[in-house]
Amino acid sequence: MEEMTDPLSDQGALAESQRCLYCYDAPCIHACPTGIDVPAFIKKIANGEVASAAKTILTANILGASCARVCPTEVLCEGACVLGHEYEPIPIGRLQRHATDFITKRGISVLKKPTETSGFRVAIIGGGPAGLGCAADLAQLGHRVVIFEKERDAGGLNTRGVAYYKMKPRVSLDEVRLVESLGVEIRREVNVGVDLSAGELLSEYDAVFVAIGLGCGSRLNLPGESGPGVRSALDFIRDIHEMPLDEVAIGHSVLVIGGGNTAIDAVSQAKRLGAPSATLAYRRKEERMSAYAFEVSLARAADCRLLFQAKPLEVLRSAEGNLTGVKFVHETNGKEWIEPCDQLLVAIGQNKQDHWLKSLFPTLELNSQGCVITDPLTSRTNLPKVFAGGDCANGGKEVVNAVGEGKKAALAIHQMLTGKTPIPTLQSSRRGIARPPAGAGLWNPVRKPTH
Numbered sequence: 001m002e003e004m005t006d007p008l009s010d011q012g013a014l015a016e017s018q019r020c021l022y023c024y025d026a027p028c029i030h031a032c033p034t035g036i037d038v039p040a041f042i043k044k045i046a047n048g049e050v051a052s053a054a055k056t057i058l059t060a061n062i063l064g065a066s067c068a069r070v071c072p073t074e075v076l077c078e079g080a081c082v083l084g085h086e087y088e089p090i091p092i093g094r095l096q097r098h099a100t101d102f103i104t105k106r107g108i109s110v111l112k113k114p115t116e117t118s119g120f121r122v123a124i125i126g127g128g129p130a131g132l133g134c135a136a137d138l139a140q141l142g143h144r145v146v147i148f149e150k151e152r153d154a155g156g157l158n159t160r161g162v163a164y165y166k167m168k169p170r171v172s173l174d175e176v177r178l179v180e181s182l183g184v185e186i187r188r189e190v191n192v193g194v195d196l197s198a199g200e201l202l203s204e205y206d207a208v209f210v211a212i213g214l215g216c217g218s219r220l221n222l223p224g225e226s227g228p229g230v231r232s233a234l235d236f237i238r239d240i241h242e243m244p245l246d247e248v249a250i251g252h253s254v255l256v257i258g259g260g261n262t263a264i265d266a267v268s269q270a271k272r273l274g275a276p277s278a279t280l281a282y283r284r285k286e287e288r289m290s291a292y293a294f295e296v297s298l299a300r301a302a303d304c305r306l307l308f309q310a311k312p313l314e315v316l317r318s319a320e321g322n323l324t325g326v327k328f329v330h331e332t333n334g335k336e337w338i339e340p341c342d343q344l345l346v347a348i349g350q351n352k353q354d355h356w357l358k359s360l361f362p363t364l365e366l367n368s369q370g371c372v373i374t375d376p377l378t379s380r381t382n383l384p385k386v387f388a389g390g391d392c393a394n395g396g397k398e399v400v401n402a403v404g405e406g407k408k409a410a411l412a413i414h415q416m417l418t419g420k421t422p423i424p425t426l427q428s429s430r431r432g433i434a435r436p437p438a439g440a441g442l443w444n445p446v447r448k449p450t451h
């Protein structure tokens with residue numbers, strides 16, 4: 001259950017950083033929703049200034065350490081790397097992890113809490129990636145920020161919903177502490193709407209950012225679903241994070257229904273935790289899965305069985321009510337069959353929190369999918385002083401998208417409060433660096449394997 005991707009050694013990081021072309025107007029920057037100045041931080045690693053590299057990363061993305069582990073880099077920054085046309089792209093995610101781990105392990109602080117405050121107060125509902133991204137930027141701009149988090153720990157799914165072999169919860173909790181070190185207050189186990197009202201928030205704070213993410217896992221709504229043995233895959237992954245591993249209930253024959261990354265995480269983790277049999281069933285063809293191809297290959301590498309075009313019809317139980325299997329029909333040939341199982345994990349998406357939002361802000365505009373409608377440039381909602389971002393507005397994207405939306409809202413809130421536009425950090429430290437890097441001493445791109 002260790003993190004599956006090995007960290008780069010110091011020598012490996014140096015060698016990889018020296019392969020970078022330090023492109024002008026680099027496409028890897030544009031591919032990152034938080035606009036990390038990738039060539040600048042890689043150049044710093046190449047120069048041996050690793051802590052400064054971490055500062056470049058964290059200034060743009062306070063969750064740089066977790067994004068280095070959970071981002072689908074092959075379709076974002078590394079997918080855009082110009083070297084990828086002919087050679088192996090620069091392993092940007094691993095270099096980012098190298099730099100952020102460097103300062104965490106040594107307890108080095110690279111971001112400073114501002115000494116002057118603006119006097120403005122901002123409330124953030126939800127301490128997940130969007131809320132933390134917004135809070136970090138607002139705090140560094142001098143505003144007083146309070147996050148209202150309903151769970152015991154902030155960090156959202158980064159803390160509770162990512163497979164152990166991708167990222168340990170401590171990485172996310174370290175990031176939460178980093179945000180707090182900037183002066184952000186996190187009020188944990190506070191249920192907005194119960195413990196305090198929208199009216200109190202709006203009267204006590206100058207702006208409110210809604211970053212509540214999504215709700216609990218969706219149900220299959222099939223006969224036999226209610227009863228022992230059936231649960232949300234997210235709850236299963238959460239148990240792995242919160243309980244001793246030998247106390248997590250693992251079936252002998254685990255069946256996961258779904259085709260996204262959570263489904264893949266659940267089936268892979270079940271197998272890696274000792275389930276003799278772990279099967280994923282998805283109702284469409286493999287190419288329609290929303291899980292990334294490399295995630296699917298991880299499940300295969302863990303010896304999981306994958307079934308496609310398998311539409312569940314009924315959850316089957318014994319006379320005593322115990323789970324015995326699921327009846328499926330093949331989407332193409334109509335053939336029905338039974339997959340035996342003693343644990344069924346459902347991973348078909350999460351519910352929107354539209355009812356909760358409407359109860360808190362009755363006039364807040366939502367779209368037909370139950371997501372908050374926001375201005376794409378400013379994350380403003382239709383309500384004065386209220387902004388929104390992350391999964392509750394975008395319907396469910398990557399962690400880095402949520403952080404990017406939080407940052408965008410922070411800038412818009414700052415502008416609304418002060419009438420000023422902060423100097424953007426993007427590309428601030430790098431202009432026109434030529435290739436190959438002067439004095440880098442190594443121009444050694446790794447050729448792509450031809451097979």
Ligand code: SF4
Pocket residue numbers: 019020021022023026027028029038039042080081082083090092
């Ligand atoms: Fe970015 Fe790749 Fe260019 Fe380096 S070589 S700046 S990683 S696009």
